Amino acid sequence: MQVSTAQAIERRFDDISLAELRQRHSYKWRAYPEDVLPAFVAEMDFRPAPAIVRSLTAAAELGDTGYACPQPELGEAYSRFALSRLGWRVEPTDVTLSPDVMSGITELLKLALTPGDGVVINPPVYPPFFRQVAEAGCTVVESPLLLDEAGYHLDLNGLEAAFRGGARAFLLCSPHNPTGIVYSARELEQVAELAERYGALVFSDEIHAPLVLPGQKFTPYLAASPKAAAQGIAFVAASKGWNLPGLKCAQIVSQSTEMRALIGRLPPSFGVHAGLFGILAAIAAYDEGGDWLDQVLSAVQKNGDFLAEAVRERFPQIRYTPPTATYLAWLDCRDLNLPEEAVDHFLKQGRVALGGGPPYGSTGCGHLRVNIGTTAAILEQVLERMETALR
Ligand SMILES: Cc1ncc(COP(=O)(O)O)c(C=O)c1O
Known part of the structure; x- marks a missing residue:
């Protein structure tokens, strides 16, 4: 079957598997054991911009x-x-x-x-x-x-x-x-x-x-x-x-x-x-790198909207305003009334590593920073693990 250019580009940003990502040596993929899904540090999962690969190669x-x-x-x-x-x-x-x-x-x-x-x-x-x-x-x-x-x-x-x-x-x-x-x-x-x-x-x-x-x-x-x-x-x-x-x-x-x-x-x-x-x-x-960046921004915007819908339907106690910049989502989890800091709870109960709020200052307590610079499929896995942690 013929694949259109738009579909081919979409695939560059959406067909990345966890198995591929786990081969990376960076902090995001080495900080936690294999059973933990990382979405904490500000590293994106998308494949690199072709112009950068050419230059560094x-x-x-x-x-x-x-x-x-x-x-x-x-x-x-x-x-x-x-x-x-x-x-x-x-x-x-x-x-x-x-x-x-x-x-x-x-x-x-x-x-x-x-x-x-x-x-x-x-x-x-x-x-x-x-x-x-x-x-x-x-x-x-x-x-x-x-x-x-x-x-x-x-x-x-x-x-x-x-x-x-x-x-x-x-x-x-x-x-x-x-x-x-x-x-x-x-x-x-x-x-x-x-x-x-x-x-x-x-x-x-x-x-x-x-x-x-x-x-x-x-x-x-x-x-x-x-x-x-x-x-x-x-x-x-x-x-x-x-x-x-x-x-x-x-x-x-x-x-x-x-x-x-x-x-x-x-x-x-x-x-x-x-x-x-x-x-x-x-x-x-x-x-x-402008075209690649545009693709990233469109993927991140879709993820931000997808997360907003998921929060409305699946986590109604969480408060979230989609970002107007960055691939970071800041979730107010205080109304979940968890027995411990949200970040510890989701890590222990859901095996998902998110960014914890307290290091961002006292107003960060009870909040989470989620990295949405990833594929829709991986973001869905993050959400599923969060749901597991709240069961
Ligand atoms: C606002 C902000 N400043 C600085 C940095 C770190 O930049 P650098 O590694 O160039 O010091 C980050 C990394 O996420 C950041 O979010």
């Missing part, structure tokens, strides 16, 4: 496996991607190589602030934000997201109170992990106004920006207003969008004299800790 065959060093081609590729995909004009020379997003954030917090300075974060938020702020010698200042019927929102009054109380920087997660929210241009403009008024820096972690789902509009923080560009730094990467986190490559973007000077104080050896395969894969992703 050519490099491996060439023996191009030496040390990384800054490559102008990376800034050029990011600049083309930012303009074509995000509508954001970035000079290639304003893109600095970083081994990963969190080390860039940590090193720059150390350079910009003095020990003990407050850094605002918005729980529930990516757990390493707590850890890395502390590692930089700074103090975490929590300004939790607000939750209402429409979902999670940035609390601008809370942010202002934190700045008024002396916090010197804001570590923004945009799009936000784990809630999957995308901030509006107006919200980001207001953040920049507050930051300017109180002389605070804004570090915007935009690692999930390529994963903004169809129909949503992402505004890069530095593009929100001239004030944002003056006192802000963006941390970007191809690592989430194209599933490359083990290859070690991120980019730091600055667009003002002051922020360029701050980045210029990073040790000269800083970028050398990146991986050369990470750089090559990122260039291939930015320049040639």
Whole structure:
């Protein structure tokens, strides 16, 4: 039977078996015994983008496996991607190589602030934000997201109170992990106004920006207003969008004299800790990975809708708003009234490893983060195991 191109593409994203995935060596597939189905860490299950496979295969065959060093081609590729995909004009020379997003954030917090300075974060938020702020010698200042019927929102009054109380920087997660929210241009403009008024820096972690789902509009923080560009730094990467986190490559973007000077104080050896395969894969992703990314986004959106329907019909006590970005689903399981943290219960009773809420901050208790960057069949198995755990 003749298979159409659309069907062939669909199959690339939907016919991946657990047996195939279990051959992977990454954390997701090695953290738990074989009888546990993993859906916790932010690694996707889709097969890699063909352009990345071609680039890395050519490099491996060439023996191009030496040390990384800054490559102008990376800034050029990011600049083309930012303009074509995000509508954001970035000079290639304003893109600095970083081994990963969190080390860039940590090193720059150390350079910009003095020990003990407050850094605002918005729980529930990516757990390493707590850890890395502390590692930089700074103090975490929590300004939790607000939750209402429409979902999670940035609390601008809370942010202002934190700045008024002396916090010197804001570590923004945009799009936000784990809630999957995308901030509006107006919200980001207001953040920049507050930051300017109180002389605070804004570090915007935009690692999930390529994963903004169809129909949503992402505004890069530095593009929100001239004030944002003056006192802000963006941390970007191809690592989430194209599933490359083990290859070690991120980019730091600055667009003002002051922020360029701050980045210029990073040790000269800083970028050398990146991986050369990470750089090559990122260039291939930015320049040639758009179609693959579109397929991922469409699969993730379908999974988000499928999960919403499953929650309505099979888990009516769970509260869930499908994400507008990321392949992460944030489930409020508090009304299940489980005898223990939801993550422990589902692991013990259902043999499914989900992301537990408490590391995301106190507002994360009773919540779960489920990775929906997988096939519909595997997502269905996750749900079946969750049902088993609740019987
Ligand atoms: C918001 C956010 N920032 C940073 C990271 C980690 O990035 P890296 O491995 O480049 O430090 C992740 C990983 O999931 C993330 O979700």
